[in-house]
Amino acid sequence: MEYEPAIGLETHVQLKTRSKMWCGCANEFGAPPNTNVCPVCLGMPGVLPVANEEGLRKTVLAGLLFGCEIPPRAKFDRKNYFYPDVPKNYQVTQYDQPSTRAGHLDFEFEGRVTRVRITRAHLEEDVGKNNHFETHSGVDFNRAGVPLLEIVSEPDITSPAMAFEYLNALKEVLIQGGISDCDMEKGMVRCDVNVSVRPRGASELGAKIEIKNLNSFSAARRALEYEIRRQQGVVAQGGRLAQETRRWIDDAGVTELMRSKEEAHDYRYFPEPDLMPMEPGAAWLESVGRGMVELPLARKQRLMQDFQLPASDAQTLATDPALGDYFEKAACGAKAPKAIANWIINNLRAQLAHSGATLALVRFAPGAIAELAGLVDSGKISSKIAQEVFLEMFATGDAPGAIVDRKGLAQVSDTGAIEKLCDEAIAAHPKSAADYRAGNVNALNFLKGQVMKASRGKANPGLAGEILDRKLKA
Amino acid sequence: MQVDLQHVMKLARVELSAEEQALLGPQLGQILGYIDQLRKVDVSGVEPTAHAVPLVNVMRADEVQPSLPHAEAMRNAPAQRAGLFVVPPVLE
Numbered sequence: 164m165e166y167e168p169a170i171g172l173e174t175h176v177q178l179k180t181r182s183k184m185w186c187g188c189a190n191e192f193g194a195p196p197n198t199n200v201c202p203v204c205l206g207m208p209g210v211l212p213v214a215n216e217e218g219l220r221k222t223v224l225a226g227l228l229f230g231c232e233i234p235p236r237a238k239f240d241r242k243n244y245f246y247p248d249v250p251k252n253y254q255v256t257q258y259d260q261p262s263t264r265a266g267h268l269d270f271e272f273e274g275r276v277t278r279v280r281i282t283r284a285h286l287e288e289d290v291g292k293n294n295h296f297e298t299h300s301g302v303d304f305n306r307a308g309v310p311l312l313e314i315v316s317e318p319d320i321t322s323p324a325m326a327f328e329y330l331n332a333l334k335e336v337l338i339q340g341g342i343s344d345c346d347m348e349k350g351m352v353r354c355d356v357n358v359s360v361r362p363r364g365a366s367e368l369g370a371k372i373e374i375k376n377l378n379s380f381s382a383a384r385r386a387l388e389y390e391i392r393r394q395q396g397v398v399a400q401g402g403r404l405a406q407e408t409r410r411w412i413d414d415a416g417v418t419e420l421m422r423s424k425e426e427a428h429d430y431r432y433f434p435e436p437d438l439m440p441m442e443p444g445a446a447w448l449e450s451v452g453r454g455m456v457e458l459p460l461a462r463k464q465r466l467m468q469d470f471q472l473p474a475s476d477a478q479t480l481a482t483d484p485a486l487g488d489y490f491e492k493a494a495c496g497a498k499a500p501k502a503i504a505n506w507i508i509n510n511l512r513a514q515l516a517h518s519g520a521t522l523a524l525v526r527f528a529p530g531a532i533a534e535l536a537g538l539v540d541s542g543k544i545s546s547k548i549a550q551e552v553f554l555e556m557f558a559t560g561d562a563p564g565a566i567v568d569r570k571g572l573a574q575v576s577d578t579g580a581i582e583k584l585c586d587e588a589i590a591a592h593p594k595s596a597a598d599y600r601a602g603n604v605n606a607l608n609f610l611k612g613q614v615m616k617a618s619r620g621k622a623n624p625g626l627a628g629e630i631l632d633r634k635l636k637a
Numbered sequence: 638m639q640v641d642l643q644h645v646m647k648l649a650r651v652e653l654s655a656e657e658q659a660l661l662g663p664q665l666g667q668i669l670g671y672i673d674q675l676r677k678v679d680v681s682g683v684e685p686t687a688h689a690v691p692l693v694n695v696m697r698a699d700e701v702q703p704s705l706p707h708a709e710a711m712r713n714a715p716a717q718r719a720g721l722f723v724v725p726p727v728l729e
């Protein structure tokens with residue numbers, strides 16, 4: 164019998180706030196150990212945490228971006244466990260009344276738009292960081308109390324590759340929504356996976372196995388690949404799987420048992436008495452909703468629809484919202500949006516990368532790109548000359564038309580002038596002329612090149628070709 | 638009321654001698670039995686509540702305030718190294 168996997172993900176992301184969730188310590192990566200700490204985040208007795216409004220706003224905004232319901236009331240709970248990186252011996256989280264629930268994430272996978280349901284996205288706090296020495300460990304509490312969003316998916320994911328794409332799409336939405344910087348290197352995103360296998364077509368899920376210690380999206384994918392094969396192997400040999408937690412060992416590329424169901428933690432959740440419940444209310448929700456952005460997938464689809472862009476261009480522009488905005492300004496009402504996309508995606512991006520500037524520092528308005536594309540489209544300048552004009556625009560901020568006039572770059576489509584250049588080229592290269600007459604087509608390209616060179620690139624190449632052909636065949 | 642004292646000891650990371658267990662086990666049972674009387678109260682018409690205080694939306698602005706000086710933060714640490722709180726080796 165064939166066994167298929169069902170995968171659910173729990174993704175933790177650090178929210179982008181200035182201060183921590185319950186105290187005013189800086190939410191900052193890379194500070195010297197235990198310098199962003201205070202009595203509240205060190206779990207000293209007698210302190211009172213106060214919720215950071217921005218943490219709650221970002222949580223609810225994330226929920227709105229995932230199309231979640233926002234319940235009228237949310238509360239905080241204590242999840243109790245002893246571990247050296249949890250200074251209070253409990254972690255504050257939202258247990259049974261989360262800030263958001265029942266949403267979804269749409270993303271492209273294997274060429275189709277796929278939906279994964281999101282069970283809930285709730286707010287909790289990060290814990291400290293353990294450093295390991297030979298005989299003991301050391302704890303840095305700078306990270307303790309940093310707002311953390313936990314996004315729990317339904318087990319709708321059917322392959323490791325799909326899990327990988329889900330994580331990438333999730334990250335893209337969170338970055339564009341300003342929810343989190345999602346910097347993997349700084350540990351801002353971490354995920355746990357739940358995976359089970361069941362006979363193909365069965366409605367009931369198999370024993371759920373959780374894998375921890377996944378430090379990157381590719382580690383999640385590799386761990387799933389390994390774990391699914393392992394589970395399929397167990398059932399193929401008539402074995403039974405039981406609920407357990409496993410740990411991914413990246414170097415060895417295997418998962419190993421961490422704890423069985425019997426050893427599962429008993430967290431004894433109860434309402435956090437120090438924090439008051441949250442009732443969002445219409446006015447507050449409306450103000451949070453003003454932070455909504457167009458989702459990257461929706462934007463990609465709209466760019467393809469409205470501007471007839473190919474998928475790859477639309478993807479590039481949707482992944483970089485500022486570049487996408489720039490394109491839309493440039494392409495608004497333009498005849499050939501694809502040409503404008505080319506200028507922005509290829510030339511503008513290259514110049515920005517080369518000069519180290521940002522879009523905000525570009526010296527010409529987006530409309531100048533449309534004007535440049537128009538000059539090429541109407542035949543006023545050749546596409547080769549346009550490259551030169553673009554560099555000049557980038558350097559000076561001058562309008563493309565003004566640059567063409569000032570530098571005398573307009574394409575020569577004056578038949579008389581081109582005829583003269585053609586005659587000169589034929590006279591100077593009699594062998595090429597004879598070759599073409601003898602049937603060597605390449606010889607015409609050589610002569611055309613000579614005409615272009617003599618015109619300093621300004622001759623209309625199509626016209627030059629036609630005239631040469633006519634003269635040589637006469 | 639019967640209490641799984643071994644489980645409670647494990648959760649609380651508390652070690653008790655046999656005598657202490659014999660004494661505290663029944664006492665804990667009595668306390669829970671006392672609390673358990675609440676089950677008899679008819680609460681069918683009462684809204685569930687998480688708090689005794691009728692307050693919601695207590696929030697602060699997202700502003701950074703000074704943290705403790707490092708030395709002050711470490712003052713209670715029985716052992717420290719490289720600015721970290723030293724703890725027994727962490728296995729998980």
Ligand SMILES: [Zn+2]
Nearest residue numbers: 186188201204
């Ligand atoms: Zn603090």
